[in-house]
Amino acid sequence: VFADSGISAVAQLRLVNGPSRCAGRVEVLHNQQWGTVCDDNWDLTEARVVCRELGCGTALSAPRGSRFGQGTGHIWLHEVNCTGTEAALSECRARPWGEHNCNHVEDAGVVCSGKPHLFCHSGPSRCAGRVEVIHKQQWGTVCDDGWNITDAGVVCRQLGCGTALSAPGGARFGQGSGPIWLDEVNCAGTEAALSECRAKPWGDHNCHHREDASVVCSGSGISEVAQLRLVNGPSRCAGRVEVLHHQLWGTVCDDSWDLIDAGIVCKQLGCGIALSAPGAGRFGRGSDPIWLDDVQCTGTEIGLSECRARPWGNNNCHHGEDAGVICTDSGNSEVIQLRLVNSSSRCAGRVEVFHNKKWGTVCNDSWDLKDAGVVCRQLGCGTALSTPTGAHFGQGSDHIWLGNVNCTGTEAALSQCRARPWGDSNCTHEEDAGVVCSANLPEPVTSPTAVTGDRVLPKFLSYTAHEFLCPVSQLPCSTSEVAAYQRWGVSP
Secondary structure, eight states, rough: OOOOOOOOOOSSSEEEEEEEEEEEEEEEEEEEEEEEHHHHHHOOOHHHHHHHHTTTSSSSOOOOOSTTTOSSSEEEEEEEEEOOSSSGGSSSSSSSSTOOOOGGGGEEEEEEEESSSSEEEEEEEEEEEEEEOOOOOOEEEEEETOOOOHHHHHHHHTTTOOOOOOOOOOTOOOOOOOOOEEOOOOOOSSSGGGGGGBBBBOOOOOOOOOEEEEEEEHHHHHHHGEEEEEEEEETTTEEEEEETTEEEEEEBBBBBOOHHHHHHHHHHHTTEEEOOOOOOTOOOOOOOOEOSSSBBOOOOOOGGGGGGGTTTOSSOOOOOGBBEEOOSSSSSSSGGGEEESSSSTTEEEEOOOOOOOEEEEEEETTTHHHHHHHHHHHHHHEEEEEEESTTTTTTOSSSSEOOBBBOOSOOOSGSSSSSTTTTTTSOOOGBOOOEEEESSSSSSSOOOOOOEEEEOSSSSSSEETTTTTTTTTEOOOOHHHHHHHTTOOOOO
16 A cells, blocks of 8 residues: 555655654654654644645644654755645645755654555556555455546545546456445545545445546556557657556457547547547557556546456457557647548548648649548548549638649658659649548448449448448459449439
8 A cells, every 4th residue: 555665656755764664753854854743833734734735644733843763864844834635745835945944853743543544456657557445444445436646636635646637437457356435426526535525325336346446646656648658650740559568568359349439549648639539449459468448438538448348458359459549749740741632531632731731632633542541541531432533522711732643652651652842733723632541431332233344243241340341352442343333322
């Protein structure tokens, strides 16, 4: 439960010269030097903050007058005035560091109960894990009904773990085995302890351990953002989703994976909003554990670990189902430099690229399925079905940024393809290029048999891995086939 050093993860605080690490003279670290606290105005309110910060239970007393001996270094804090809700002593109001009119005869002390009433279990540190509380001398869990970031904040502050980064439910850190002590916890956020929050009576609940609540606090020494990454993509804001658990990176299964889930990833990584949520190992197969499955975010979470999902490592997937994300990225990602406009779907339309802070079009000279395929893949829209030219989706009105684009088909982004220099073209907007991607098609529909060229199309389009494939060839439908489907009323 406690760090062996006895030093808080949030602030450099310790109790010395006492009978235990939870009783003694208060010392704080500043400018890489330990110093004491003057006892002017020192009382139980300040002592409670110290005890909570060190994970030492409640404050029993706040001895003054160097009860635990006089220090010999700096006197760092004077006239400390806590409200009692602070997560660390350094957050309390006080004179500037080192400014005082005291001597070491006035060094402040604290005596804590030393018995915590709450701790985090099965997490990567004492400041992240399943929340457990003690009642009637028995540890038990908290149900995640109504559990949110405000409740988690009280837990983090009570443990001296800083602020709450996330409030995962669904037994994210494993299921407990004892009583479920608290349900429908509803904290205001100002409470000094979880037991002060409104909740059902102790032990009164309608939950099971699959709903055990958890927290991830800032004082865990790990960043919630650092526990997530996108790999094998064109930038840090596009790629296969990987999460860190038990010091091992693993993937996320694409079961139920959608734009809402992808949006949380983009937000957590500071990559803007989600453009797409590719599945089926679009960015390659991972090789380590599949940590998360059946992820279901509401869209309000601040981190992926806060979303509902199966317990860590519990899945029925393989790496061919690894989930991916493509974010807009507010920074410099290659992925944000592309969009399809002027159609009813984001996976079909006039191709526009972003350059010098302005959107512009692409000339249709040499424009073909290889080029369109790169666009569709970059946007997470499947494969290219057709390459409408001649401003099929209307004429743009700004720059024509790219001309004579010549992709090999393996590029991760259109900007990686060979082309004339940016803005160098001999085109007009009547030649603006377009794309229709496979992910733009609706669900399979019944249709009459149609003949296109030398192939007879059966009555159904098959639906495989989120892309429509023609049953005869099992390849993406040709332009003429798409035209046939359009005649049946299936409009890309």
